[in-house]
Amino acid sequence: MTKVDRRILKTQESLKKAVIELMTEKNFDEITIQDIADRANVNRGTIYLHYQDKYDLLDKLIEAHIDEIGAMDKWACEMDWVDALVPYFEYFADNHLFFSTMLASKGTPSSFRSRLFASFTEGFKNEIDRESGRNAELSDDVMLQYAGNAYVGVIEWWIRNGMPLPPQVMAKQVGVLLGRSL
Incomplete structure (x- = not known):
């Protein structure tokens, strides 16, 4: 695997940061490539060296976070x-x-929530408790929909409300709830 030049990584990080900052200020559809270039302090052409358009930039940013998760x-x-x-x-x-x-x-492409949900439900597939018999009459699909939507919903609530509880407390409470349902 070849090593990526640090300047390229720095430019890409600057562009990703710029698009997120701009999205806090206005609708994604209203953001232009020039807005991103100005915020990242690069030329418009530099963006096109790394991404096809603003949608590709956002997609790569989402993909990086989903991959980390x-x-x-x-x-x-x-x-x-x-x-x-x-x-x-x-x-x-x-x-x-x-x-x-x-x-x-x-105005954020709705694919983010869907991709986050899909990532979690994929991880939950192997966590369904079939040995104890408590989930014997439940469909895997129903349990995955329930747990995935509950988990994403709690994350949304926590983030939107300024993270009122520390990560460790959230992990404990959500862990207990997921343990009960899967």
């Missing part, structure tokens, strides 16, 4: 719910601007 799924499955959820809530807190913008912004 997906990477946590691999080792979280080995832990109990509460311990496994602490890093997730810490990640949401560390990336508050991104998540608050994506979950609250009007």
Whole structure:
């Protein structure tokens, strides 16, 4: 795997930060490539060296966060719910601007919530408790819809309300709830 030049990474990070900041100020559809270039302090042409358009830039930004969350799924499955959820809530807190913008912004492509939901339900598939018999009469699809929507909904509530509880408290409460339902 080739190493990416630090200048390229710095430029891409600057562009991603610029689009998120702009989305806190106005509707995504109203943001222009020139707005992004001005905010990131680069030429318009520089954006096109890295992305096809503003939608590609936003898609790559979303993809990077979804990939980070997906990477946590691999080792979280080995832990109990509460311990496994602490890093997730810490990640949401560390990336508050991104998540608050994506979950609250009007005009944001709706694919973000769907992709977040899909990421979580994929991780939950192997967590359904079939051994104890308590979920014997429940459909996997119904349980995944329920747990996925509940988890995303709690994250939305937490982010939109300024994270009123610390990540560790959220992990404990959500972990208990998910443990009861899956």
